[in-house]
Amino acid sequence: MAATSEMLSAADNQALGLRHGIPIGGWRLLLPAGQAAELVSQPDITPLANLPTWCLGISNWHGNVLPVFDWASLLGATSAVRPYRVLVLGTAPHFWALCLKNDPQRLTALQPLPLIEVNAPPLLQAYLLGGYRDGQHTWLDIAYDGLLLHLKTLASLDGPSPQTR
Amino acid sequence: MRLLSWFGDIRLPIKFLLVASFLGFGLLALGLNYQQTLSLNGQALARNNQLNTLSNLVDAVTINALEARNAEKDFQLGKDPKQVDVFEHSMDKVEEALSLISGQLRTDADRGVVDGIQQQLDRYQDDFHRSATAKANDPQQAQWRVGMENAIAALSPLMERFYRIKQDYQTQDAAVHKQEQRLRLEWFAIAAGLMLLTLVTAGLIVRYGVLRPVADLHRTISHLADGDMTARSHIHSRDELGRLATTLDRLLDERIQVLTDKERENAELNRSIVALLENLFRLGERDLTVRVPVAADVTGVVSDSVNRLAESFAAVLQEVRRVADDVADTSLSVKTQATDVMDSADLEQQEIAQTLIGLNQAVTAMQSIFGLAQNAGDISQQTIHSTETAEQSVNQTLASINKIRSTIQDAEKKIKRLGERSQEIGGIVKLLDNFSERTHILSLNASMQAAAAGIAGKGLMVVVDEVQRLAENSREAAADIEGLVNNIQLETADTMQAINTVIGDVVAGTQLAQQAGDTMQATRNNTESLVSAVAHIARHASEQTEVAEQLRFRAVSIEASAASTNAKMQHQTQLSETLVSAAALLQTAIAQFKLAEA
Numbered sequence: 001m002a003a004t005s006e007m008l009s010a011a012d013n014q015a016l017g018l019r020h021g022i023p024i025g026g027w028r029l030l031l032p033a034g035q036a037a038e039l040v041s042q043p044d045i046t047p048l049a050n051l052p053t054w055c056l057g058i059s060n061w062h063g064n065v066l067p068v069f070d071w072a073s074l075l076g077a078t079s080a081v082r083p084y085r086v087l088v089l090g091t092a093p094h095f096w097a098l099c100l101k102n103d104p105q106r107l108t109a110l111q112p113l114p115l116i117e118v119n120a121p122p123l124l125q126a127y128l129l130g131g132y133r134d135g136q137h138t139w140l141d142i143a144y145d146g147l148l149l150h151l152k153t154l155a156s157l158d159g160p161s162p163q164t165r
Numbered sequence: 166m167r168l169l170s171w172f173g174d175i176r177l178p179i180k181f182l183l184v185a186s187f188l189g190f191g192l193l194a195l196g197l198n199y200q201q202t203l204s205l206n207g208q209a210l211a212r213n214n215q216l217n218t219l220s221n222l223v224d225a226v227t228i229n230a231l232e233a234r235n236a237e238k239d240f241q242l243g244k245d246p247k248q249v250d251v252f253e254h255s256m257d258k259v260e261e262a263l264s265l266i267s268g269q270l271r272t273d274a275d276r277g278v279v280d281g282i283q284q285q286l287d288r289y290q291d292d293f294h295r296s297a298t299a300k301a302n303d304p305q306q307a308q309w310r311v312g313m314e315n316a317i318a319a320l321s322p323l324m325e326r327f328y329r330i331k332q333d334y335q336t337q338d339a340a341v342h343k344q345e346q347r348l349r350l351e352w353f354a355i356a357a358g359l360m361l362l363t364l365v366t367a368g369l370i371v372r373y374g375v376l377r378p379v380a381d382l383h384r385t386i387s388h389l390a391d392g393d394m395t396a397r398s399h400i401h402s403r404d405e406l407g408r409l410a411t412t413l414d415r416l417l418d419e420r421i422q423v424l425t426d427k428e429r430e431n432a433e434l435n436r437s438i439v440a441l442l443e444n445l446f447r448l449g450e451r452d453l454t455v456r457v458p459v460a461a462d463v464t465g466v467v468s469d470s471v472n473r474l475a476e477s478f479a480a481v482l483q484e485v486r487r488v489a490d491d492v493a494d495t496s497l498s499v500k501t502q503a504t505d506v507m508d509s510a511d512l513e514q515q516e517i518a519q520t521l522i523g524l525n526q527a528v529t530a531m532q533s534i535f536g537l538a539q540n541a542g543d544i545s546q547q548t549i550h551s552t553e554t555a556e557q558s559v560n561q562t563l564a565s566i567n568k569i570r571s572t573i574q575d576a577e578k579k580i581k582r583l584g585e586r587s588q589e590i591g592g593i594v595k596l597l598d599n600f601s602e603r604t605h606i607l608s609l610n611a612s613m614q615a616a617a618a619g620i621a622g623k624g625l626m627v628v629v630d631e632v633q634r635l636a637e638n639s640r641e642a643a644a645d646i647e648g649l650v651n652n653i654q655l656e657t658a659d660t661m662q663a664i665n666t667v668i669g670d671v672v673a674g675t676q677l678a679q680q681a682g683d684t685m686q687a688t689r690n691n692t693e694s695l696v697s698a699v700a701h702i703a704r705h706a707s708e709q710t711e712v713a714e715q716l717r718f719r720a721v722s723i724e725a726s727a728a729s730t731n732a733k734m735q736h737q738t739q740l741s742e743t744l745v746s747a748a749a750l751l752q753t754a755i756a757q758f759k760l761a762e763a
Contacts (some may be wrong), residue, residue: 018612019616020612020613020616020625021608029607031613031616032618034617035617036613036614036617036618037610037611037613038610038613038614039606039609039613040606041602041603043688103605103609104609104613106612125309146251
């Protein structure tokens with residue numbers, strides 16, 4: 001049921017021609033279609049020990065404890081600086097958040113690209129769903145669930161993730 | 166004599182005991198032989214004495230019997246009664262002798278002979294007594310005489326037998342003595358053989374148990390005395406001499422080792438001493454860079470002490486050389502300074518002469534100063550009046566400036582309040598900016614929610630767009646207001662700075678005016694002082710003239726003193742030259758020593 005609604009939302013979005021994208025580490029990623037997201041300004045992030053640098057810690061968002069990541073350093077770019085602007089993604093109860101340097105952008109009239117022409121970093125290559133062009137930049141559509149699982153393997157992250165339930 | 170080598174293991178007391186035992190046994194045997202010899206000799210002597218006694222008794226019997234016969238014959242012839250006494254006396258002796266002879270006889274047969282003789286003599290004596298006591302014409306006289314003759318005739322063979330007893334006894338004694346001598350010789354031979362055997366055994370014991378080890382020890386010690394240090398006794402017996410020899414060998418080994426070590430140490434010590442002497446010779450050649458090698462023996466302490474002495478002496482010479490250099494440099498400097506001082510003294514003398522000339526001129530000038538001082542007093546009075554007027558003007562100016570300063574301070578306060586208001590506006594602008602920021606975030610979130618809702622979010626997107634425009638407009642307005650406020654604050658700050666500058670200038674002007682007033686006052690005071698001073702100057706000018714005269718006199722004295730100082734400086738220069746040459750001599754003396762470069 002949730003998948004159907006997500007597919008319908010994705011179709012509607014495509015029909016609307018509206019997506020949102022976030023620039024991270026020199027790359028441009030599209031937010032998952034059909035998933036709600038929320039931008040939070042300067043949340044309180046509690047760092048945890050024995051985590052890689054791209055794991056900033058955990059934060060309380062409306063009573064939900066979610067992990068916060070900084071994918072910029074993971075993709076080879078400079079880390080985000082405080083005060084953080086954090087984007088909460090995922091579906092209940094598996095929420096997670098990304099640290100952003102710039103605000104999400106509204107994207108319309110995206111033109112899909114053949115997958116073979118899409119250039120992506122090696123980390124995201126295995127989870128690339130597709131690529132879109134907005135006239136100037138290329139936006140990558142990523143399977144965030146699989147990527148999170150992979151990252152969990154990398155960091156032995158013991159927290160809520162989309163694949164744990 | 167390996168068979169007797171085991172003697173070596175027997176302890177010396179036991180050896181000597183054995184030797185003594187053997188010797189004692191031998192002596193015992195000889196002693197027994199001697200004792201037996203003595204016994205035999207005693208027996209022979211006894212027998213000889215016995216024979217002599219027997220012979221004497223036989224002779225006594227014979228003699229007394231003949232005397233009795235003669236007495237009997239004489240009585241028969243002369244019928245002398247004395248002859249009877251003689252007869253009796255002789256017969257008593259014969260009887261006595263015969264009784265003694267019985268004890269000397271050895272056999273019963275011989276004693277039978279003596280009994281036979283005694284019987285015959287008793288018959289003879291009885292017959293004589295009867296004959297002697299009877300009358301001459303007694304018919305038995307003839308019987309009695311025949312009886313006496315028969316007794317005498319019976320005595321003859323007995324007497325011959327009696328004489329043969331002695332000879333038999335002598336023959337027997339001789340045979341016995343001969344036998345005893347042979348037996349004695351046999352026993353002597355045996356004893357001598359035993360003695361010889363014991364002597365040989367004892368000799369062997371002493372020879373191999375004592376003398377030979379002692380000879381080995383003596384030979385070893387003799388070789389050692391002759392310088393053969395390899396000589397050893399090699400005696401391995403377990404008696405006292407063997408242990409002594411073993412100890413001696415071990416002692417010799419230890420002593421030889423010690424001597425060898427001592428010789429080696431002495432050789433090393435000699436080498437160290439030679440090295441030490443060589444280095445000391447080099448030190449004696451004034452080469453203080455020499456360092457004696459420090460050995461590990463006794464000379465090491467001496468070498469170390471010599472090294473430290475050389476180092477100390479070199480350090481002292483280094484220091485002396487440095488001091489000599491310093492003294493030479495200082496002497497040169499002193500000499501140079503003395504020369505300079507002399508030159509300065511010459512100049513000083515010239516200056517003093519010039520000063521004298523100047524003093525004369527000063528006296529003349531003082532007199533003219535007196536006249537000018539009087540003129541200056543009048544001019545000063547006029548100056549005082551002018552100064553009072555200027556002071557009043559300055560005071561008025563100061564009051565105006567103070568008024569201006571207070572006005573400017575009021576303006577500064579108002580501008581400060583204006584700045585505070587602009588800061589408040591800035592705070593409000595920040596609130597607006599925050600509001601716009603949050604509104605922007607709200608619009609983004611709404612946009613994402615609308616995108617997630619799909620078609621259902623289409624209407625929301627209209628609101629989102631409107632909110633987004635509102636946020637942007639708000640942000641722009643806040644940015645504009647902030648820019649205006651910043652500009653106001655900048656201009657306010659500039660205005661404040663300009664006002665502060667004006668205030669500073671006013672304050673400075675006030676201070677200058679104040680200073681001018683003070684200066685005017687001071688000028689007035691000074692002028693008054695000047696007037697009085699001029700009067701003093703005039704009064705003192707004449708006094709100074711007298712002082713100048715005195716100064717001229719003192720200048721002459723100073724000139725004379727300078728000349729004396731010049732002469733002393735020349736003497737000091739000579740002394741400095743002497744010091745320089747002495748320093749050079751010291752450096753030359755030190756240069757004889759070879760020192761390590763500092």
